[in-house]
Amino acid sequence: MTIGIGLIGAGWIGEEHVSRLTNVITGARVTAVSDIDLDRAAKVAAIAGARVIDSPEKLIDDAEVDAVVITSWGPVHAEQVLACIAAGKPVFCEKPLTTDAADGLRILEAEQAHGSRLVQVGFMRRYDAGYRQMKQIIDAGGVGAPLMAHCAHRNPSVPESYHSGMATLDTAVHEVDALRWLLDDEFVSVQVVKPRSTSKRFEHLTDPQIVLLETAAGARIDVEVFVNCQYGYDIQCEVVGETGTVRLPDPATPVVRGAAQAGFAVVQDFPSRFAAAFDVELQEWTDSLNSDRALAGPSAWDGYAATVVTNAAVRALESGQIVPIELTERPAFYA
Amino acid sequence: MTIGIGLIGAGWIGEEHVSRLTNVITGARVTAVSDIDLDRAAKVAAIAGARVIDSPEKLIDDAEVDAVVITSWGPVHAEQVLACIAAGKPVFCEKPLTTDAADGLRILEAEQAHGSRLVQVGFMRRYDAGYRQMKQIIDAGGVGAPLMAHCAHRNPSVPESYHSGMATLDTAVHEVDALRWLLDDEFVSVQVVKPRSTSKRFEHLTDPQIVLLETAAGARIDVEVFVNCQYGYDIQCEVVGETGTVRLPDPATPVVRGAAQAGFAVVQDFPSRFAAAFDVELQEWTDSLNSDRALAGPSAWDGYAATVVTNAAVRALESGQIVPIELTERPAFYA
Amino acid sequence: MTIGIGLIGAGWIGEEHVSRLTNVITGARVTAVSDIDLDRAAKVAAIAGARVIDSPEKLIDDAEVDAVVITSWGPVHAEQVLACIAAGKPVFCEKPLTTDAADGLRILEAEQAHGSRLVQVGFMRRYDAGYRQMKQIIDAGGVGAPLMAHCAHRNPSVPESYHSGMATLDTAVHEVDALRWLLDDEFVSVQVVKPRSTSKRFEHLTDPQIVLLETAAGARIDVEVFVNCQYGYDIQCEVVGETGTVRLPDPATPVVRGAAQAGFAVVQDFPSRFAAAFDVELQEWTDSLNSDRALAGPSAWDGYAATVVTNAAVRALESGQIVPIELTERPAFYA
């Protein structure tokens, strides 16, 4: 079977996903693309031989669209996801699911009213081989009950448009989801520590930041977010349990000995770092749609929780205070 | 476009490739399967919803078969490849291309007579990310002119049917091809050194063996082949050049600290170790067929050369002598 | 030349130092030992063929004692150090220099009144090869201006007498000194985060703890202190600067591949981990005394600063607040 995919939002990541769905993923075909920029939509649709449809609403209702991929601007995600649910169509929404927690609650209600899962959120780290191995080891008791995690999320640099809140909203949001999943736990408070900023950033930016999170079970996570680290795109994660620790591996890379050094190249951008994870993510999503299996990927609940946590982190950054994280009660539907 | 694939030989690797072509590879569809065991053929065909055809000849000529994948018993590969060439159909042949060098020459002649490349041989290491990075580094001069390579090919154990000649014919053949490719060089002699055999092998087997190869440019390669090493499937490769060395990375695996140790799990079998390489191999082959690009993978020449080298290695094992490797002149067609 | 050493406090570390001064260090000889337990003093003195002297005061004044090593109980260190200064004799004092900051100020005043450095504090990490290489790299600008450091100090277990305050007073005190030295900076505030405690500790203990430190220059350091981690004695330290990071190496240990694992043994106790550092520390101290060179090791100022920081950390642990660290102005004498 081949499911027809409609894609909303033909920006960089939208184009990536259309290429991926066309050239890498089996069982899916992009049939329609919409974007407020019609030329852009046409360019991206051409990759897949898909039609351009001039509004998200029409795209969602289109007969050739069995499922929707949302790669539009974050603030419109919630509305588009709700339209998909209303149409009873599965939707893969890039993070953030919503920028506002109240919208997240509306999505949870709508999906529960529908009666089965339709929504998956694009947290691709759950599909990275290294993280998956960590998860298996932790779940198998390989390090004992988790007590702490130490993480770093480093980018070589960011453009001038990147502002201080994005350090959690856009960047550490991946750690927020990955740690909720790795530890099978929810966050209850957040604090943001501000080291002296690097001289190698635009003046308006607080960089690095250290995000300190507390979980319901009492685990403590620190996430260094450093988006102008210069040397590479580097993701580090170590979980410390009662009997041991487990560390996310660096990508497998040849070690060269030469010029008085032994070393390996550090990846420079996230599309290289997580290319395989994106492939696995969309393939497993497609496979779920083509089978009787329920969706197993990050749910609307995961998307909602990430929004509540990252919004709290922005308040923590601005206030300098420890900010409580208050989630609604988790519905049994999302157990 | 979707090319129709006919598969000959529905054994373990045949089944793997049918699953892969069906579930992972885009742009191809298995349409027909043949095997001397018709029940086996039916079982494997069912994975892809393909037809069973009761002879390789009929399969090759079938109208729904645009290209052929050969995963039959090695001794019949040459005949089947020649039939594909005669039919003007692209053929992906698992190693060995031939068990006999003279058959290899016939394939080279037939393909040249056809006028364009039809044959690709299944040396999947060229598609492994680690080897590809090594190749890029070497080609970019990252270690200077290559002088030596040190390799190890270790399996946890082998069945009783495995005999001493298979150490090169079936096992080190992968190093033979990978090193020819990494160094862009041909082998000119081979010697096999026999360490004391491990007590953990069947009595008839010489294991480990150390295969010493010399290239036309004077580089020396040593390959430890140790197929009852007990602890894992472990592939090591270090190329030493005039200014540095480069080493194949271990697969990226989380390091666990626990129980007084820091360590990581070693892969236990080659399908796990090279799963991604098999995927890339068949996807790139499919993409070549679906495009105007010439085949870029291991050629009939590569298959022929590997056969000459490994057959010489068996004579070296048996005689204890340094055995010259004599290839026919490389046709410009394969330059 | 051989300097005569008097040792005060013949406990475990005192015995270690007498053995070291006798069997490893050149240029020094232990001539006298004192301890409130005279039998213990006799046993330790016998290692070096030294005399037992029945009070610290008499030992300090003894004609055969050119310099003093203090390995007594922490609360009496200050008094004994002051007695050495009064006698004009060099003194190597194990940490802590003092348990009380006011005593530290008295030592600073006394030493300045003496007019040249007499006091060295036993922070042995400054003599560890790995830390020294980190220091060289940082000082050479190898990672740019330091912004953060992430540290972990893990012990397999601690006895029941270990209480929560010791996590900083006795354990993280080493990171406090090492980071002051590595970053050439002073701490200005401290916060202690309490993860859920491990089930594998005595009930009264808060373990692990995460100590968050801020420096005058704005760098932020997090130190995980986990003294019942079960798996080993493990010291981790990564300094993150504006252009890169540098990480303390694990001890050089053979990697064994076996039983489906590749791994290395983790050291189990601090005497093994820092054996070479202790040797270098006492040898360099002895060499200073035997030469015209001024003492270059950790000074009374370093000892005072560590006491102020760790005392503040205990208040931070107890209060849950961010506690300011207030050092007196650093005298030019200690620049």
Place this chain on the structure above:
Amino acid sequence: MTIGIGLIGAGWIGEEHVSRLTNVITGARVTAVSDIDLDRAAKVAAIAGARVIDSPEKLIDDAEVDAVVITSWGPVHAEQVLACIAAGKPVFCEKPLTTDAADGLRILEAEQAHGSRLVQVGFMRRYDAGYRQMKQIIDAGGVGAPLMAHCAHRNPSVPESYHSGMATLDTAVHEVDALRWLLDDEFVSVQVVKPRSTSKRFEHLTDPQIVLLETAAGARIDVEVFVNCQYGYDIQCEVVGETGTVRLPDPATPVVRGAAQAGFAVVQDFPSRFAAAFDVELQEWTDSLNSDRALAGPSAWDGYAATVVTNAAVRALESGQIVPIELTERPAFYA
């Protein structure tokens, strides 16, 4: 107790050992130095405040000389060692013990006639922490019965005076001894493989070379000797047993992430690489002399065996043949 040491041969390594015996080693004192260059002898003697003695014979007989360290030119070692034995004085002789096997036999006879061990040969790798840990692991059965070892001995460059025979006589001789010791086995044959030489060596030199050794128990060892590798002084050693492998660790060195790389500095010369091993070697030798313990370091037998092996390797290099290694029967004295 302090033993008086007479040193013969005040070249570079002689000077190193005098400094080491004076500043690092406890229990020994250099009392006399001899060299054919009296100025040189005087300079080195001054380090220790020792006397210059104008002939090796007089030095050996000197009343202040309790034991002798020989760091003279290799061809005169045997004669000087024999003189020490005749005088009944312990002698530490830098490798080679002899350049000629027949002289080695004379030393064995003389020492046996004396009735207890007097001779130790300067194979410092047995004192390197990494090798010692490998030895413990192998002896404890950590990798099963040894079957193979893969070694590399790389120098950044060598002076014009270095000739092809020195690759084994001076360089691989260390692997010859280390492997005899690690495997507790003797060599029975040697072959030398000549890769194309690097362009970065003096014209007369064959570099690299691969030395293939066979032991009495049937283990096979390959040693890459590459003395113009440009990038560093790099010693690699992996022992492969029936159930696993163990690899010599690189020196512990901080990993720096910066400029798109993660890497560590490679040591550039052997005095840095083996500084600690030299210290331990001479300290343990001194401790043996100052105690009732028999010498435990490399014996005259080890020195003799190394000479026989390396001389055979030179013949193998010159002849291109596999050369048998014929040791005399090992006397029970050296069991």
